[in-house]
Amino acid sequence: MRLEPVANPSLLRTTVPPAIAIGSTVVIASLLAMAAGANPFSVLGLILKGAFGSKFALLETLNRATPLIFTGLSVAVAFRARLWNIGAEAQLYAGALITVVLGTGLLQWGAFALLPTLVIASVLAGALVLLVPALLKVRFGVDEVVTTLLFNFIFLLFISMLLEGPLKDPMGMGWPKSERLISEARLPRIVDGLRLHWGFALALIAAVVVWVIERRTTLGYEMRAVGLNREAAGFAGIPVNTVLIKTALLSGGLAALAGFSEVAGLKGNLTLDLSPGFGYTGIVVAMLALLNPLAVIAAALFVAGIFVGADSMSRAVGVPSYLADIMLATALLLMVLAILLTRFRVVRE
């Protein structure tokens, strides 16, 4: 077989493969739920209900989507320029780290000065963390996939070291956790009484800003050109390495905001389980959004919904919540295939 580009894809061709991909994901999840001895319809229903079925569920989903929007944007920006940043997890923790370092009493400022400072500091910290692999790639040609992956492990150990050492909360009963942020460093709720903090709004703003950068600025144009064809971009006079470094700074900074938002908006302190893999899940979010910054919002809500819904379903009927991860992996793999099939036709030899 071989693939042949389709010049003017019909409506059918652009909609049917993605629909089949989603449908197959649901079928596979149902089969797995049956393997666990549960009724697949009730499992799927419970996931939906647990994600969007009540005000509480919906707020929980929005809260869970917040870090995923940031990491999804981080990955989308990087992948667009074909910079394979798999290290959003480390960059997230870098943002969280600088937030607790500055926000637990070191800076005794009012919220209007402190919160923007924390945002900027987080962005810088995350940018710095991705700068190292980016420089290694540009200077030595070291593959950034492996280095960013390995940095995730290194950085988590580094955080663990700090939480058992200088950052350890003396009142923490021996648990490895940081002190709590001062109240000026906490992100307030958007609406009083509703458990949703300004981190979510910041995530939406970030998505719009990234969209504007990508579509309306020279840097965005250069990033897309580098991503489409690095040689051609270089030949056209685009400084490829500089663009890759700028992309890395932007991508690392965005992922770090996830850490800031989780600490300042939700948790209030830093622990080793701050992120249950938000950095890795950001890859799924970005791919489902086809790397479009605005679509990242919808993809993050979808992914967060599956996680929150699966947690609640798991508590109700005892099907392991890993079902959510399986659904995401399946959706990811089938979706990239489906997107390909909207643009290419398979020709038999």
Added chain:
Amino acid sequence: MDIFEILLSASFWTAAIRIASPLIFATLGELICERAGVLNLGIEGIMVAGAFAGWMAVYSGTGLWMGVAVAMAVGMLFGLVHSLLTVPFGLSQHVVGLGVTLLATSLTYYAYRLALPEVTSPPKIEAFQPYEVPFLSDIPLIGPALFAQTPLTYLAFILVGVVGLVLYRTPLGLALRAVGENPSAVAAQGLSVTGIRMGAVIVGSGLMAVGGAFLTMSAFDSFFFEMVNGRGWICIALVVFGAWKPGKALLGAVLFAAFDALQIRVQQMPLGADIPYQVFLMMPYFLSILALIVMSRRAEVPAALMVPFNKGER
């Protein structure tokens, strides 16, 4: 005990070879994939799946070697998924690889929870026991290190030779190397690039799974979450360090494992008492990155690595 004494002790080298064994299997597996032009980032998840599948098979009553075969089959299945998407459809090897890792890991954890819903500590199996090769294991230092290991370790070392022979001394190996360098030339010979690449990824993934199974069936006797813990990613670095050659990759794996065994021992020395243990745990990852930096300048990367082949294009 100082570092010099450690380096001259048989127990240290025995541990190093044991730590190297799963890395050898998985690195060989990744090497086969990459030599055929396919980067397989599914390695981490496939190792998790192999670790669980082999152990679970033995726990449910099959023999140990049957367990290895089951692990291999599971790995090959994930290899099939990976290669179907990346070879004939030419999808991004990064995205598909990470997707396969996520899929294999989550399916494994799901299966674990279904199979053992109520356990707090996972059950143990009767794992592979060391087999002392007569006479050879009596050689000082290298005897116990090389000839008093479990059969799976011997298999790992034998496989290095087998993979080297097949790659460099058989028509199949020539074809496999060629699809990683110049697939159009292979197609012009009337051979199927798709078939060879898919075969390489499937076999390579099988070996990765055996590497995972080594952890549950030889190094330990039980399955834990997070037990693979980045070993797959380290193997990808080892392939680069080994310049895509089986012998050098073996050397890299043993060096790496020796360093790992050393850091465990230094932790327990007075010298290591003042240093946070996390620093020691970081070392293997730093070492991998360092190896990548050192080797990257003179690495002979397969020319068609990560380049999909679509017949009739160009």
